[in-house]
Amino acid sequence: MVRVWDGLQRGLHWLLAASVIAAWVSGHWAEQWFDEIHHMAGYLAGGIVLLRLGWGGIGSRYARLSQFMRGPHATDAYARQVIAGTEPRYIGHNPLGAWMVLALLAVVAALSLSGMLYIGDWLWGYAWLSDLHAALAWLILLLVLLHIAGVVFTSRRHRENLVTAMFTGRKRAAEGDDIE
């Protein structure tokens, strides 16, 4: 086993997951604690995205965006390999996973920002902004479900539990055609 995901990266991942769940649930229920939970979850999620992007520049090897982000051609090639069942195992994020990371961070950032703007004076009360915020909330649900599906799929395909890896930070060492 080798160390892949560093502690901050793992902490931010689960904290972000928790705050997105808290925001989703409080946004659709609980008017009683709406300000406390939904607003706090929104600020927290926005802060985590900023920290993660910063860490993506200076963090440990597999936390860096430059380590895992691939262009459209490489991503397309990887997707074709996935369909053909011949894709290599990546020690870090695979190209599709990398784009999912970016998409999740971007949509959470947009949610956090639109929520903050909605409760500020400048754009308070405009229907279009709350509609946008709600649409983004559905989008993040869709992305999260896809993210989980991708994690399950890749875990099965390469016979390693990626959920556990996101807790322990450790993965099976590279062998054969694996990409480090």
Place this chain on the structure above:
Amino acid sequence: MMMNIKSITTLALISVACGAAFAHGNVSCPVVPKEEKRPQMELQRKLEAEGWKVRQVKNYNNCYEVYGFDEKGEKAEAFFHPKTFERVHPEPEKSEK
């Protein structure tokens, strides 16, 4: 891992079933026949004449719900009877905004 997926999906489904977000307590107005309701635009004009800035008017539990700034310039999410335009206040025990 399967537990994870199941619990997240369940949470998501329960949330969906519970409807949209609202940041106020329970509030509702009596049912008024359609032809007796006064138009939302009339309420908006009335409030604006009183010094409000209105940004959105919509229906909520038979009330007209207004988002904007009240005559004191404070952020407001307020409810009005669709016929009398009387202000209706949410139940106080819940957080009001």
